[in-house]
Amino acid sequence: MTPVATPFFFYLFAAIMLIGGILVITRRNPVHSALALIVALLAQASIYLMLYAPFVAGVQVILYAGGIMVLFLFVIMLVSIERSMKERQFNSQWVAGSIAAVALGGLFIAVYAKGEKIFPHHAMRITPDELLNTQGVATMLYGQYMFAFEIASLLLLVAIIGAVVMAKKRI
Amino acid sequence: MLHITTLHYLVLGAALFILGVVGVLTRRNVVIVLMSIELILNAVNLNLVAFSHFWGGLHGQVFAIFIITDAAAEAAVGLGILIAFFRNKETVNIDEVNLMKW
Amino acid sequence: MHAIIDYISSYLTSEKTPGAAGNMFWVLVYIMLVFAGLSVAVIAMNWLERKILAHMQVRLGPMRVGPHGLLQPIADAIKLLLKEDIMPAEADGFVFWMAPLLVVLSAFTVFVVVPFGPTHAITDMNIGILFMLGVSSLSVLGIVMAGWASNSHYPLMGALRSSAQMVSYEIAMGLAVVSVILVTSLHGAGLYGVGGAGAGDGTLSMIGIVRAQQEQGVWFIFKFFPLGLIAFFIFAVSMVAETNRAPFDLAEAESELTAGFHTEYSGFRWSLFFLAEYSAMIAVSSIAVTLWLGGWLRPFPNLLNGDTWDQAFSFIPGITFLFFAAICFYNAVRMPKHPLFRVQTIGLFGFGVVLGLIGLILFIPAVSIRVQDIFWFAAKVSGFMYVYIWFRGTFPRYRFDQLMQLGWKVLLPMGLGVLILTAIFGLWPSIQQLIQRLI
Numbered sequence: 001m002t003p004v005a006t007p008f009f010f011y012l013f014a015a016i017m018l019i020g021g022i023l024v025i026t027r028r029n030p031v032h033s034a035l036a037l038i039v040a041l042l043a044q045a046s047i048y049l050m051l052y053a054p055f056v057a058g059v060q061v062i063l064y065a066g067g068i069m070v071l072f073l074f075v076i077m078l079v080s081i082e083r084s085m086k087e088r089q090f091n092s093q094w095v096a097g098s099i100a101a102v103a104l105g106g107l108f109i110a111v112y113a114k115g116e117k118i119f120p121h122h123a124m125r126i127t128p129d130e131l132l133n134t135q136g137v138a139t140m141l142y143g144q145y146m147f148a149f150e151i152a153s154l155l156l157l158v159a160i161i162g163a164v165v166m167a168k169k170r171i
Numbered sequence: 172m173l174h175i176t177t178l179h180y181l182v183l184g185a186a187l188f189i190l191g192v193v194g195v196l197t198r199r200n201v202v203i204v205l206m207s208i209e210l211i212l213n214a215v216n217l218n219l220v221a222f223s224h225f226w227g228g229l230h231g232q233v234f235a236i237f238i239i240t241d242a243a244a245e246a247a248v249g250l251g252i253l254i255a256f257f258r259n260k261e262t263v264n265i266d267e268v269n270l271m272k273w
Numbered sequence: 274m275h276a277i278i279d280y281i282s283s284y285l286t287s288e289k290t291p292g293a294a295g296n297m298f299w300v301l302v303y304i305m306l307v308f309a310g311l312s313v314a315v316i317a318m319n320w321l322e323r324k325i326l327a328h329m330q331v332r333l334g335p336m337r338v339g340p341h342g343l344l345q346p347i348a349d350a351i352k353l354l355l356k357e358d359i360m361p362a363e364a365d366g367f368v369f370w371m372a373p374l375l376v377v378l379s380a381f382t383v384f385v386v387v388p389f390g391p392t393h394a395i396t397d398m399n400i401g402i403l404f405m406l407g408v409s410s411l412s413v414l415g416i417v418m419a420g421w422a423s424n425s426h427y428p429l430m431g432a433l434r435s436s437a438q439m440v441s442y443e444i445a446m447g448l449a450v451v452s453v454i455l456v457t458s459l460h461g462a463g464l465y466g467v468g469g470a471g472a473g474d475g476t477l478s479m480i481g482i483v484r485a486q487q488e489q490g491v492w493f494i495f496k497f498f499p500l501g502l503i504a505f506f507i508f509a510v511s512m513v514a515e516t517n518r519a520p521f522d523l524a525e526a527e528s529e530l531t532a533g534f535h536t537e538y539s540g541f542r543w544s545l546f547f548l549a550e551y552s553a554m555i556a557v558s559s560i561a562v563t564l565w566l567g568g569w570l571r572p573f574p575n576l577l578n579g580d581t582w583d584q585a586f587s588f589i590p591g592i593t594f595l596f597f598a599a600i601c602f603y604n605a606v607r608m609p610k611h612p613l614f615r616v617q618t619i620g621l622f623g624f625g626v627v628l629g630l631i632g633l634i635l636f637i638p639a640v641s642i643r644v645q646d647i648f649w650f651a652a653k654v655s656g657f658m659y660v661y662i663w664f665r666g667t668f669p670r671y672r673f674d675q676l677m678q679l680g681w682k683v684l685l686p687m688g689l690g691v692l693i694l695t696a697i698f699g700l701w702p703s704i705q706q707l708i709q710r711l712i
Contacts, residue, residue, distance in 0.1 A: 010175045014183050021187050021210055025194035030202045031368060031421060037206050038414060040187075044213055051180070051224040056216075056232050056239075058403035063239050066410030068209065068246045070440060073417045075250045076202055077429065079257050090197050092266050097196025101189055108185040112178065131399050134477055136229050137236070145233055152240050159244030166251030169258075 009050060016043040028089050030076045034069060041065045055134045180221035187214035201256070201263045205249050212242045290480070292385075292396020303395045307384050315551040319346040322662050329666035340621035341604065356540035361424055364537070368422035373538065373545035376415035380552035382408050387559045388479045390569045390646030401479040402450055405560055406443070409515070412553065413439045416534050419546075423537035431533025434673055435517055435524030441680035442514040448688030449508040452500070452695045453493055453564045457485040459699050464491055464498060467701055483568035490575040494565040497698045504691045505565040507684050509660075512557040514680065516550060518661055520668035521676055558657035559650075566653050569646035587641050590648040594632030601625030 020040030027033045041064045048057035091097075141149055187210055194207025216235045223231025253263070260267055284296040291299035320335075320343065327334030335342030360369055386401040388394040398404055413436045420432020458475025461467040466489065476482065486492055494505045514521040524533040535546045562568060571586045605621040608614050635641055635648075671679070697704065 006175050007173045010179065014179075017183065018186060018190070021190040024206055024210060025190055025198060025203070027203075029365070030200055030206075031365065031418075033203050033206055035368065035371070035418070037209065040210070041213065044217060047180075047183075047217065048220055051220050053220050053224065053232050053235075054398065054400045055403070056220055056235050058400045058407055059236055059239055060216075061407035062403065062410055063243055064209075064213075066407055066413065067440075068243050070413050070417060070436060071246060071250060072202065072206065073414065073421070074433070074436070075253060077417070077421050077433065078254065079202070079263055087199065087264065089199060091199040094197040097193065100196060101193040104192055105185075105189050108189070112182065112185070133229075133232075134400060134403075135475070137232055140229050140233050141236070145237075148237060152237055156240065156244050159247050163247040163251035166248065167254045 006050065010047070013043045013046045013050075016040070017047070031073070034072050034076060037072075038065055038069050041069070053133065055137050177221055177225045181218060184214045184217040184221070187211075187217065199265055201253050201265055204265065205246065205253070208249075209242060209246065212238060288392055290392050290394045290397045292394075292398075300395060303393075304385075307387075307395060308381070311381070311384060311552060311555065314555055315548055316346045316350075318551050318555075318658060319349065321658070322665075325659070325662045326666050329663070340608070340617040340624070343620075343624065350544065353540055353544040358541065359537075359539050361537050363424045365422045365424070368418050372415045372419035372422055373542050373549070374415075375418065376412045376549040377545050377552075379408050379411040379415065380549040380556060383553075383556040384559075386479050387556070388483060388563060388568060389650050391480060391484070393569075393647060394480060397478050397480045399476065399478045399481075402454065402477050402482070402560070402564075405479075405556070406447060406450065409553065409556065410440075410443055412549065415549075419538070420534040423534075425537060428534050428536045431524045431536070435534055438521065438524065438673075438676055438680070439515055439517070441677060442511040442684070445507055445680060445684035445688050446511040446515060448685070448692055449504045449511065450560075450564065452504045452688070452692045453482065455692070455695055455699060456489075456493055456496055456501075457482050459489070462488075462490045464495060465698070467699060479563050479568075483563055483570065486567050487570060487574065492565065492567040492570070497695060500691055500695050500698065501565065503687065504695070505561070507688050507691065508561055508565070511680075511684060512561060513661065513664060514676070516553045516557060518550075518554065519665035520670050523670055523673050523676060554658065554661055555654060558654045558661075561657065562650065562653040569650045571645065571649050587638075587645060588636070590641065590644060591632045591635035593648075593652075594628050594635060598625045598629035598632060601628060 017040045020036045020043065023036035024033045024040065027036065041060065045057040045060040045065070048054075048060060191207045191210035191214060194210065195204050198204055198207065216238055219231040219235045219238070221231075223229060223235075256268070257263055280296070281298050284291060284294055284299045287294050291303055323345065324334040324342065335345040338345045338348045360366065383405050385395045386398055386404055388397065416432050416439070417436045420428045420430075420435075423429070454475060454477060459467055460474070476485070482493075489496070492501075494501045513519075517524055535543055538546060567574070571583075573582075601621055602625045605618055605625060608618045608621065635644060
């Protein structure tokens with residue numbers, strides 16, 4: 001399908017993601033931050049669709065927005081936050097943190113400005129066949145990256161056991 | 172400006188990364204710090220998928236899927252630690268995690 | 274002007290869904306049609322649930338508001354719209370407002386990929402089933418938010434339980450779905466046919482799954498005989514648990530938790546939850562019908578094939594509506610002959626006449642050809658709706674720990690077992706070759 005109005009959609013979703021990100025780090029109420037993060041994640045799934053990566057977009061919605069954020073909301077509800085909402089919002093190292101972030105920003109700007117010859121500045125090369133994206137990812141996942149796939153499943157097992165043990169009252 | 176190139180996606184990823192770093196370094200509430208870490212991981216994912224689209228291969232997308240899986244595992248364990256921490260200290264304030272400083 | 278007419282009519286000759294053809298006008302038309310159809314279906318579901326549940330409990334249900342209670346849902350809707358909108362004092366206003374919105378949005382967005390026919394879908398994404406699973410998992414967020422924003426412990430407990438239940442049964446649903454996706458990549462015809470899979474075959478798109486059933490000549494519920502049935506059973510149980518319906522409705526049962534996560538919601542906000550619940554039921558039933566029961570295919574597409582059987586089956590939509598009209602006339606004749614009942618009798622006669630006219634229109638061949646697919650799809654989904662109501666009237670409620678035990682300790686291993694066995698059945702020729710080479 002031919003892409004339609006790409007700049008408009010890109011700027012729209014980029015604005016949603018940035019506003020969501022800013023709301024995440026500035027809201028006092030953690031539930032509002034979680035909501036802003038959900039909105040940012042869904043906008044990111046849309047950007048993945050624009051980048052011809054439908055499978056990654058689907059995984060993002062299912063796992064990130066529908067799984068990890070539910071986990072976050074559960075924990076926020078279990079951890080009583082009324083007292084924490086009345087305290088100060090920014091921690092005691094906020095000055096050093098901001099300076100570090102500004103330095104990082106300056107580094108990014110320097111790299112992207114000076115390295116335009118290295119970074120791909122012109123248009124995207126290929127319009128891939130998006131009908132075979134899932135099959136291609138599956139072939140690669142079960143072929144070339146099979147070992148990483150198995151290690152990832154082991155990682156998830158360890159994470160499950162670890163999370164259960166950490167959250168139990170008596171082991 | 173109007174023609175969307177790979178650099179646009181990279182700049183967006185960098186902006187999200189900086190937002191995440193600011194969140195991790197300056198917020199007091201542990202849950203919001205964990206959410207800022209998720210923002211950082213998402214920025215990295217965006218970079219990877221943008222480059223995967225540029226070069227045409229699917230390696231970036233597979234790597235992004237692994238990162239999403241990894242983020243899920245890390246969020247679960249991190250939140251488990253948070254619950255254990257909360258049970259001991261009755262607070263989610265990061266400034267209270269200073270046991271090494273007597 | 275001509276360009277607009279050309280744009281609109283250029284879609285009518287293409288054999289694709291409006292999304293695939295990129296035709297925005299027809300996408301909007303289809304969205305409006307699906308939205309209208311869904312609203313009518315939810316209203317009908319409300320009436321049907323109360324009447325069928327009542328008849329199962331040997332009582333009559335609503336009889337007063339219209340003839341046999343047919344206008345009861347409209348009365349309910351008017352009441353809910355006119356009720357006072359209460360928000361608890363300490364509730365978080367924004368989150369309280371957002372929660373029903375999120376649940377309704379996720380319940381309705383699922384219908385973007387539901388295929389009512391080979392080209393009658395809003396669009397046919399090539400990650401269709403993944404999209405549906407993902408969007409329906411967003412409703413858990415809405416429920417958690419609803420429980421938290423009400424700032425009261427009954428909704429909080431209800432929301433925690435409800436979301437834990439939904440997340441647990443999503444896994445079993447996913448495994449059942451994966452075993453079907455595995456089967457779509459095979460090419461053999463018939464109940465146990467395997468004919469090797471090429472690289473890049475198999476599809477996640479909903480229309481592709483029904484076409485695979487058409488090509489393999491068997492509905493996936495019967496494929497590899499007990500395995501398709503067991504996978505369907507796992508999905509059926511999980512979908513009832515996923516939509517928080519009886520017997521898994523501990524989280525919103527009045528006797529247990531005073532209506533759970535929507536305790537503090539009243540009036541129009543509550544009706545949004547209610548709308549979302551019925552839409553979610555129809556959505557997961559559509560998934561089950563598409564994946565296992567052959568979507569829009571008529572029954573026995575291969576056993577009773579041929580033009581005469583096609584012709585015979587094409588009369589069934591008209592006959593169904595004429596049957597409904599006959600029931601209306603029969604009941605209208607049996608109404609009490611009292612002057613106060615005159616309006617209701619006339620109303621029921623009128624309704625019967627409308628149904629009869631629809632039935633007669635459906636006999637016209639031009640209409641009947643286009644409506645066949647949608648009718649069979651709707652008939653199968655209606656069967657599922659009846660089974661939902663039947664479950665509600667028959668089974669006692671599961672206790673919460675029994676519910677979680679069922680999801681994790683029974684359905685999850687069964688799903689994994691079905692997946693492995695389906696893979697073994699599906700790859701049997703390759704396994705045979707491997708064994709021969711090893712021996």
